[in-house]
Amino acid sequence: MNSPKDGQTSVSRSLQRIAIRTTGDIAIAVMTARSMARDIGLNEKDEFQVGTAVSELATNVVRYAKRGEVRLQVVERKGSAGLEIIVEDRGPGIADLDSALKDHFSTQDSLGLGLPSVKRMMDEFTMVSNVGQGTRATIRKWV
Numbered sequence: 001m002n003s004p005k006d007g008q009t010s011v012s013r014s015l016q017r018i019a020i021r022t023t024g025d026i027a028i029a030v031m032t033a034r035s036m037a038r039d040i041g042l043n044e045k046d047e048f049q050v051g052t053a054v055s056e057l058a059t060n061v062v063r064y065a066k067r068g069e070v071r072l073q074v075v076e077r078k079g080s081a082g083l084e085i086i087v088e089d090r091g092p093g094i095a096d097l098d099s100a101l102k103d104h105f106s107t108q109d110s111l112g113l114g115l116p117s118v119k120r121m122m123d124e125f126t127m128v129s130n131v132g133q134g135t136r137a138t139i140r141k142w143v
């Protein structure tokens with residue numbers, strides 16, 4: 001028999017997709033990420049870092065690619081849970097990804113701290129980008 005708690009857990013464990021185009025969409029992605037982080041038992045600091053990482057990546061999507069998508073899913077590794085988030089767009093792509101991942105590299109006269117801070121805050125961070133095709137970041141945080 002399903003208790004309401006089981007129902008809630010199964011909803012939070014299914015794949016969530018959020019289309020990203022506006023700052024309001026970014027806020028929804030951040031709230032969803034934080035709520036899923038809490039649900040799987042990540043602590044407050046981890047929850048904050050997951051939210052900040054999603055905010056940085058989704059802000060880049062709006063700024064550089066205009067639109068994209070955030071997908072969030074609970075994953076498992078050796079019996080422990082994690083949150084996996086993919087932020088993807090079909091924008092212009094990044095010509096020099098190595099530089100883009102370093103502190104203070106920006107093509108927009110901004111701080112250039114978004115991507116390096118995502119890298120520092122998450123347990124896993126991979127980014128794939130092809131010029132003219134788009135960019136996909138995958139981040140994970142484990143409980």
Ligand SMILES: Nc1ncnc2c1ncn2[C@@H]1O[C@H](COP(=O)(O)OP(=O)(O)OP(=O)(O)O)[C@@H](O)[C@H]1O
Pocket residue numbers: 056060061064065089091092093094100101105106107108109110111112113114115116135
């Ligand atoms: N989704 C994307 N599509 C295309 N280019 C991107 C994307 N995300 C990042 N970039 C490129 O990588 C650079 C570094 O990104 P990063 O988020 O670290 O810094 P920023 O956005 O310039 O500044 P900040 O995030 O500190 O305000 C950007 O200036 C931009 O050239």
Ligand SMILES: [Mg+2]
Pocket residue numbers: 056059060113114115
């Ligand atoms: Mg940025």
